[in-house]
Structure formats: C-alpha cells, structure tokens
Amino acid sequence: DAKTTQPPSMDCAEGRAANLPCNHSTISGNEYVYWYRQIHSQGPQYIIHGLKNNETNEMASLIITEDRKSSTLILPHATLRDTAVYYCIVSSRRGAGNKLTFGGGTRVLVKP
Amino acid sequence: DTGVSQDPRHKITKRGQNVTFRCDPISEHNRLYWYRQTLGQGPEFLTYFQNEAQLEKSRLLSDRFSAERPKGSFSTLEIQRTEQGDSAMYLCASTDSEAFFGQGTRLTVV
Helix, strand or coil, X not given: CCCCECCCEEEEECCCCEEEEEECCCCCCCCEXXXXXXXXXXXCXXXXXXXXXXXXXXXXXXXXXXXCXXXXXXXXXXXXXXXXXXXXXXXXXXXXXXXXXXXXXXXXXXXX | CCCCEEECCEEEECCCCCEEEEEECCCCCCEEEEEEEXXXXXXXXXXXXXXXXXXXECCCCCCCEEEECHXXXXXXXXXXXXXXXXXXXXXEEEECCCEEECCCEEEEEC
C-alpha cells in the first residue's frame, strides 16, 4: 500500500472548518483513500473514504485532487469532541481486504 | 450494542505469565483483524481471519503469539510468556467494506 504523509499536529477553533491535508503521491489506480480518527483511549473510528471523486457524509467531506496525489479531509464545523488523532490511509480492497497501514496521523486539537 | 466488543478492557500481568484476549466482531462480518498499538504510534497489523481461516500474519506476531477464530465467530489472541515489550493496546476490527474497531484491550506487563 502507498505511504501517506500528514502534518503531526494542528489546532483549530471550535465552530470553524478544519482542513486536514494528506499527501499520497505514490497512490496506485486501485487504491482508495480512507480516513479514520482515534479519540483518546478508544479504537479508531471510520470517517470516510474515496477513490477519485469527492465524497461527503454526515461526518466530513473528502476532497481528492485530480491527480490523486493528495487529499483533504474537511470537518465543516469542528466541535470539542472532534479532538482526536486523524489517520489518512491508502489501501486497496484486494488481498487481505481492509488491512490498514496506519502512519503517525495528525493530532487535531479543537479549541474553544 | 451491536459493535465490536473486546474483553477485558484492561489487563495487568506479571512478566512470564500467559494472557488471552477475546474479540466479538459484528455478527455478519466475515473478516476479523488484530492490531497492536503502542503509545504515540498508530495501530500495527498483526493478523487477519476470513471466517475461521487465518490468512495472514505479520512478522510482529512472534512464536509467543497465537490467534484463533473457531467457528468463524469470536476470536482470541493469546500471548505466552509475556514480556514488558508486549505492553500495548490490542485492537480488534471486523469489516464489511469499512473497518469497525473495538475499544481495545490495554495490556500492561510488569
């Protein structure tokens, strides 16, 4: 699976949009971009995934660049409960299904 | 609660003892994964089951580790002769298209 690069940490203000970048320049054509988050002392939680089109669900939006070498997770109105480590993962759906290779993630602190 | 459940949530054991953790996946999910997470790091893949068959094992899974999934339902992860380096959070996940994780079992080896 392709490797991802994320900033180690970022702060954002409560009520504002949080934009989390991720670089995945070696992504291949059959690999999806997944985002998970992990709130302190809990298991990771699925947020969203996409292949090449932008995606939106009740939690977030995912913007993937046309060349698919980078993406941005957008939390539209950050709340204090969004404070977590956010992981961007690139994975194919072949082989071991959804075996996920986690990097260091971005530690997001939402401030009042 | 129909999510992934893990038991126990916390385990403290003395070095050299054996420990066993249990994972109950979401009932209709065929795939089950074990991960290990140490402080400040992301989870690392340990092993994977498709129904009762263990299809892949990471090199992280030493001979002291064994995992089973009898009847393709719940799974157990056993660590024999625990070492202090085994101290970590052990996470279980089951999947259909996305992975659903349990709350993990935090192991402390003293």
